[in-house]
Amino acid sequence: MSTSRILWLTSGILLAWLEPWAGWNQALAESLSGLEIMERVEANDRAASDSAFNRMQLSSCRYGVKDNRITCAERPRIKSLESVGKNYGPEGKDTRSVTIVLEPAIERGVGMLTYAYDDSEKDNETWLYLSALGRVKRIASSNSDDDSEPASVFGSEFTTEDTDTGKLDEYSIRILEETTISGRDVWKIEMIPGEEQARKSRYSKVNYYVDKERFVTLRAEMFDQYDTEIKRLLAERVEQVNGVWLARSLTMMNLVSNRLSNMAFLEMYTGVEVEDDFLTTRTLTDVPFRETELENLRLQLD
Amino acid sequence: MRLLLLLSCLDLVLVCNARAVEAQQDQSSQTETDASYDPDAEFSFDDDIFAVAFDEESTAEKSWFDDFTIRISQQISGQVNSHRIDFGALGSLSKPTTVENNRVQINIRYQNAFAPGWLLQGTGWYRLYWDQDYMAGNTEIDSHTESQINDLFLQYSSGAHSFRFGNQTVVWGEMIGNSVLDVINHIEFRDFTIIDIEDARLNQPMLIWDYYGSDNSSFSSFINLYPEFNPAPVRGSPLFFDTGINLPDYNRSGKVLLEAGTQWKKSFAGSDIGLMVAYLYENQLRYDPPDSGSVDARPAINDFLLLGFSANRAIGRLLLNFDLAFSHNILANSFAFPGTSTLAAPVNLRKDQIGTSFGLEYSIDNEQDLSVGIQAQKILDPDAGLPTGQTLVSDEIFGNWLIRYSNNLRNGDLLFSTTLQGDLEGDSFFAALGLDYTLNDNWSLSSQIISITASAPSPLVIFDQDLRIGATLTFSF
Numbered sequence: 136m137s138t139s140r141i142l143w144l145t146s147g148i149l150l151a152w153l154e155p156w157a158g159w160n161q162a163l164a165e166s167l168s169g170l171e172i173m174e175r176v177e178a179n180d181r182a183a184s185d186s187a188f189n190r191m192q193l194s195s196c197r198y199g200v201k202d203n204r205i206t207c208a209e210r211p212r213i214k215s216l217e218s219v220g221k222n223y224g225p226e227g228k229d230t231r232s233v234t235i236v237l238e239p240a241i242e243r244g245v246g247m248l249t250y251a252y253d254d255s256e257k258d259n260e261t262w263l264y265l266s267a268l269g270r271v272k273r274i275a276s277s278n279s280d281d282d283s284e285p286a287s288v289f290g291s292e293f294t295t296e297d298t299d300t301g302k303l304d305e306y307s308i309r310i311l312e313e314t315t316i317s318g319r320d321v322w323k324i325e326m327i328p329g330e331e332q333a334r335k336s337r338y339s340k341v342n343y344y345v346d347k348e349r350f351v352t353l354r355a356e357m358f359d360q361y362d363t364e365i366k367r368l369l370a371e372r373v374e375q376v377n378g379v380w381l382a383r384s385l386t387m388m389n390l391v392s393n394r395l396s397n398m399a400f401l402e403m404y405t406g407v408e409v410e411d412d413f414l415t416t417r418t419l420t421d422v423p424f425r426e427t428e429l430e431n432l433r434l435q436l437d
Numbered sequence: 438m439r440l441l442l443l444l445s446c447l448d449l450v451l452v453c454n455a456r457a458v459e460a461q462q463d464q465s466s467q468t469e470t471d472a473s474y475d476p477d478a479e480f481s482f483d484d485d486i487f488a489v490a491f492d493e494e495s496t497a498e499k500s501w502f503d504d505f506t507i508r509i510s511q512q513i514s515g516q517v518n519s520h521r522i523d524f525g526a527l528g529s530l531s532k533p534t535t536v537e538n539n540r541v542q543i544n545i546r547y548q549n550a551f552a553p554g555w556l557l558q559g560t561g562w563y564r565l566y567w568d569q570d571y572m573a574g575n576t577e578i579d580s581h582t583e584s585q586i587n588d589l590f591l592q593y594s595s596g597a598h599s600f601r602f603g604n605q606t607v608v609w610g611e612m613i614g615n616s617v618l619d620v621i622n623h624i625e626f627r628d629f630t631i632i633d634i635e636d637a638r639l640n641q642p643m644l645i646w647d648y649y650g651s652d653n654s655s656f657s658s659f660i661n662l663y664p665e666f667n668p669a670p671v672r673g674s675p676l677f678f679d680t681g682i683n684l685p686d687y688n689r690s691g692k693v694l695l696e697a698g699t700q701w702k703k704s705f706a707g708s709d710i711g712l713m714v715a716y717l718y719e720n721q722l723r724y725d726p727p728d729s730g731s732v733d734a735r736p737a738i739n740d741f742l743l744l745g746f747s748a749n750r751a752i753g754r755l756l757l758n759f760d761l762a763f764s765h766n767i768l769a770n771s772f773a774f775p776g777t778s779t780l781a782a783p784v785n786l787r788k789d790q791i792g793t794s795f796g797l798e799y800s801i802d803n804e805q806d807l808s809v810g811i812q813a814q815k816i817l818d819p820d821a822g823l824p825t826g827q828t829l830v831s832d833e834i835f836g837n838w839l840i841r842y843s844n845n846l847r848n849g850d851l852l853f854s855t856t857l858q859g860d861l862e863g864d865s866f867f868a869a870l871g872l873d874y875t876l877n878d879n880w881s882l883s884s885q886i887i888s889i890t891a892s893a894p895s896p897l898v899i900f901d902q903d904l905r906i907g908a909t910l911t912f913s914f
Contacts, residue, residue, distance in 0.1 A: 194487050195848040210877065211487070212848065239878070240506045241913045244548070258707055258751060270608045273709055273749050273756060274800075290849035294803065372491070384487065394848060397487045416704065417649045422558070424594040426550035 169308035185222040190402040228253035231414040264419035291396035305332040349380035506546040514907025536569040556592040571673040604640040611758035617792035654703035661696035713745040864895035
């Protein structure tokens with residue numbers, strides 16, 4: 136068993152041992168500021184993406200309401216994805232990840248490599264492998280510069296702004312109230328982007344509902360410049376994965392277009408040994424190299 | 438002309454990659470077509486409608502069929518503007534309304550990483566031509582059917598090295614569709630609308646060696662063991678123009694031809710660059726007039742040396758692309774459009790040529806993209822070696838421009854695109870509108886309107902005032 140594997144298993148055991156002290160943990164949580172709470176939330180997110188191997192399903196549909204329940208008004212379109220990521224940088228706040236489409240068949244093999252930087256001075260970088268053209272292409276989007284617009288994640292209602300972490304210092308963060316969501320005690324936290332971040336964001340503010348015990352966002356409401364809610368994020372299936380509390384099902388509702396996308400994390404593994412060479416454009420084009428490396432990753436999970 | 442075709446190809450390729458094409462249906466999903474939603478109201482929600490994914494067995498046995506991707510397409514397209522093109526003293530050409538393509542095509546892709554480090558990949562198509570299709574009357578095929586194998590190669594990767602052997606393509610350059618460096622694969626000029634890029638871009642038997650450095654750099658070298666040339670347009674196809682002279686293939690007569698080249702690429706923050714050098718044969722055969730008493734033009738081949746540089750730079754939503762090519766010893770009087778200007782006066786001069794293609798891609802927002810590109814080429818020292826009174830057919834800068842806009846809606850299910858293109862001399866103008874709709878998990882429908890306006894000396898003059906409409910229905914699994 137690799138050293139890193141032992142490390143994350145150990146951390147999982149440690150967290151499990153600390154579980155009875157949740158009451159003490161909650162007492163500590165009561166004294167946290169909005170910024171400190173969101174830092175804890177982001178630390179969870181980063182832990183989930185570091186040296187991680189995930190299998191995901193991304194479903195999108197037009198939605199409506201039936202019997203007071205939100206439901207798909209058409210058969211959802213489904214993409215099956217596999218992703219590998221690793222954190223870099225002195226504080227592990229930069230992320231390199233590669234995502235490959237497994238289904239639908241016609242998109243099979245389409246891959247995307249992303250280098251996301253925490254430093255707002257550095258543009259994020261994205262390369263896409265176009266299997267029909269047989270070449271890798273750098274993509275002009277998903278950047279973090281002043282003028283860029285968040286890019287859609289594989290054509291879904293999720294954008295890179297929704298999935299990115301970091302840059303919390305560029306927001307004004309405050310706790311609005313303490314309430315409950317689905318029976319869980321939560322903080323309702325308002326995040327308003329600063330002047331610089333506002334130019335990059337589609338949202339004038341976001342309200343997060345953060346589980347007070349688990350530091351997981353259970354719901355988020357995104358508002359436009361007219362203070363109208365335009366998108367809503369709903370989290371389900373909150374589970375402890377490798378010692379970290381995470382939502383395995385995220386649904387983003389676009390309240391303007393009446394469409395939603397659900398991102399289901401079917402399998403999540405962290406602490407796997409990911410070679411740096413794997414997170415390069417070679418993985419997009421060299422299929423036998425990619426499959427061999429993926430097989431090596433899968434073997435670590437057994 | 439080549440650019441025209443590639444644009445058509447590109448439309449389809451980009452559509453294929455951009456749209457959220459069909460996926461397996463979640464049989465347990467609730468579907469309510471009459472549902473409506475008031476965002477101000479509070480409604481309950483749970484992810485039960487997507488829950489089946491969590492219940493599926495993730496380690497399901499892999500089926501041999503998983504290695505296949507199959508698309509079955511019915512395509513129909515035709516020229517709908519009945520008109521006549523006047524060539525003055527040379528007469529006129531009647532262009533009646535006619536169906537050009539009416540066919541079923543099956544595209545099969547096989548990709549199997551059958552052992553650690555090994556891959557076998559193959560692609561091909563099989564076509565059934567209905568009576569209205571121009572190929573149905575072609576005497577070179579039997580039973581209204583035709584098939585072709587495109588990719589078919591074996592790949593082995595180990596450490597920093599990767600080797601591929603078999604039929605494959607090599608694409609150089611940053612500009613998609615009109616790069617001056619994308620000259621290694623030969624092209625078939627047959628249809629205005631195609632179903633798959635490889636219906637037009639043809640493969641060749643090659644040995645390719647890739648070496649990946651640890652600093653985001655790579656070397657890719659190839660040897661083409663059997664260089665091939667652009668086939669003449671199929672008689673009866675929209676791109677066939679009857680000059681009364683046959684354009685036969687090149688007869689190698691046992692002569693061994695080889696092409697070879699290497700490319701070095703490196704990625705920097707926000708930019709990729711590439712340097713390349715290659716010894717190649719011009720894809721387009723040059724034809725000399727027939728011998729006395731023959732109707733067969735005499736094909737000739739020409740080898741040349743290519744030096745290239747490519748680069749891109751991402752600046753926010755903007756991506757700048759640049760390709761530069763220096764071609765040593767190309768035939769000055771060869772053109773890319775077979776059947777007309779390739780049958781040129783036999784000047785037989787070898788010249789150097791410099792060419793560039795550059796452009797930008799601008800991501801307007803998540804749904805809309807705009808790209809602009811220009812390709813320009815110039816033969817260097819055009820008058821040197823010419824007999825008195827002669828000039829080269831192209832002694833000035835020549836090339837083309839293109840603008841493409843696309844807008845995808847409904848998470849990519851509906852894609853609208855428009856392409857405008859013309860030559861730098863202003864002698865031809867091409868406009869295409871495309872609408873692609875993914876109907877459900879397996880079915881998609883694409884449609885296209887293409888309009889061409891051209892005047893002499895553009896070779897596109899034989900398509901002046903043509904208006905083409907086409908649609909393709911595809912079932913994929």
